[in-house]
Amino acid sequence: MDSTSLFLGLFFGSVGMGYFVYGKKQGRWMALIAGITLCVIPYALSSPILLTVAGLVVAALPFVFRW
Numbered sequence: 001m002d003s004t005s006l007f008l009g010l011f012f013g014s015v016g017m018g019y020f021v022y023g024k025k026q027g028r029w030m031a032l033i034a035g036i037t038l039c040v041i042p043y044a045l046s047s048p049i050l051l052t053v054a055g056l057v058v059a060a061l062p063f064v065f066r067w
Contacts (some may be wrong), residue, residue, distance in 0.1 A: 015038055
């Protein structure tokens with residue numbers, strides 16, 4: 001594991017925590033699911049490129065699907 005993966009994991013985990021808290025307080029399921037997914041993705045992916053692409057896609061989902 002290199003420093004890039006650690007930084008990206010910290011970044012996407014922080015964004016995921018924000019989505020999780022927002023989704024829970026506002027009752028928005030897509031933000032809640034995206035937050036949980038963003039917190040778990042760094043554990044599943046070790047490649048910085050895959051982590052970046054997957055993180056950006058999941059982070060954009062609450063803006064695309066507004067439930």
